[in-house]
Amino acid sequence: MNFIRQPLALLILGLGGAVSHAADPVPPAHAVDPVHPAIAATKAMDGKAIFQAVCAHCHGANGEGKIELKTPSIAGMPSWYVTTQFANFREGRRGQNAADPQPFMMAGIAKALQPEQVKAVITHVEKMPVVVPTGKDREMAGTDPKEGMQLFQERCMECHRYNASGEMAFGSPPLTGRQAWYLEEQLKRFKSGKRGAIKNDVNGAKMVQMTSLFIEDEQMLRNVVAYIMTLNPEPANEPSKQAVEGSPFKDDVRTVER
Structure with a gap:
């Protein structure tokens, strides 16, 4: 492969993000309406409580994401990045197309939460242990x-x-x-x-x-x-695999700490 050298950011990923399939997963009822009771009733400023009441439905109780809803794992994402993505959803840079269900729902939820609640849940997300894909x-x-x-x-x-x-x-x-x-x-x-x-x-x-x-x-x-x-650690209870030849991790045996 021939490439023109140029430092460009790759994979700016994070919250939300729909998957285009012939049959998109049916969104959970709470996420369709941004003023659903699960959001409206969440008056707490505790990030964990907000996450469990509002975010866990789609992103999982441990922030691991759900393949059936095509929602990403967000556990352990750094606060500076999640803050940027919330701003993108709130300010219209993401989630403006109603035909694109997951980002559209995420934008509604981001706008429905109070700024103080957004800060609290972002802090909680950053503290959550990263979930290793398996x-x-x-x-x-x-x-x-x-x-x-x-x-x-x-x-x-x-x-x-x-x-x-x-x-x-x-x-x-x-x-x-x-x-x-x-x-x-x-x-x-x-x-x-x-x-x-x-x-x-x-x-x-x-x-x-x-x-x-x-x-x-x-x-x-x-x-x-x-x-x-x-580049992920090997999942627990699975044998370690040799890294790709030429990888910086070639001689590194990585395991998941529980």
């Missing part, structure tokens, strides 16, 4: 992680760091801890302009440019996601 959240059949490593090192590493841990200076979130299917779908959305094309979404615009210029096809896209999956 099973269907991690599997990437028919991919070549080694090929994906080349693209990652050429295009993603400068902003997201060699271990995909993210970098606040670039507004680049951690990619580990996110589900493979979610990362794949967000790259597709950036490439198609369904995400990141709204005015004033600076980081989103970088992603639209990067995916348009440097991701040639779906196989390349899936390969890079497959490589990112290798």
Whole structure:
């Protein structure tokens, strides 16, 4: 693969994000109406209480996300990134298309919460233990992680760091801890302009440019996601796997701490 060297942020991911399927999952009733009682009745300023009353329905009690609703894992996301995504939803840079259900619902919820409640729930999310992807959240059949490593090192590493841990200076979130299917779908959305094309979404615009210029096809896209999956710790009770040849983690045995 030949790439023009240029530091561009890769995979500006986080809260919300719909998956376009022939049959989208039916959204839970509480999220359709931004003034649903679950939100209106949440007067508490405790982040954990707000999360369980409002966020857990879609993102899971532990912030692990739900494949059936196509909602991402958000546990452990840094506060600076979640703050930016809440602002994007509240200010119209994400979630404006009613035909795109998950971001649209997230925008309604973000606008319904009081600013103090948003701050409290963001603090709680950051403190939640990261959930390591397993099973269907991690599997990437028919991919070549080694090929994906080349693209990652050429295009993603400068902003997201060699271990995909993210970098606040670039507004680049951690990619580990996110589900493979979610990362794949967000790259597709950036490439198609369904995400990141709204005015004033600076980081989103970088992603639209990067995916348009440097991701040639779906196989390349899936390969890079497959490589990112290798940067996660191995799930508990599963044998450690040798990292991709040439990876910074080649000789590193990673396990999940419980």
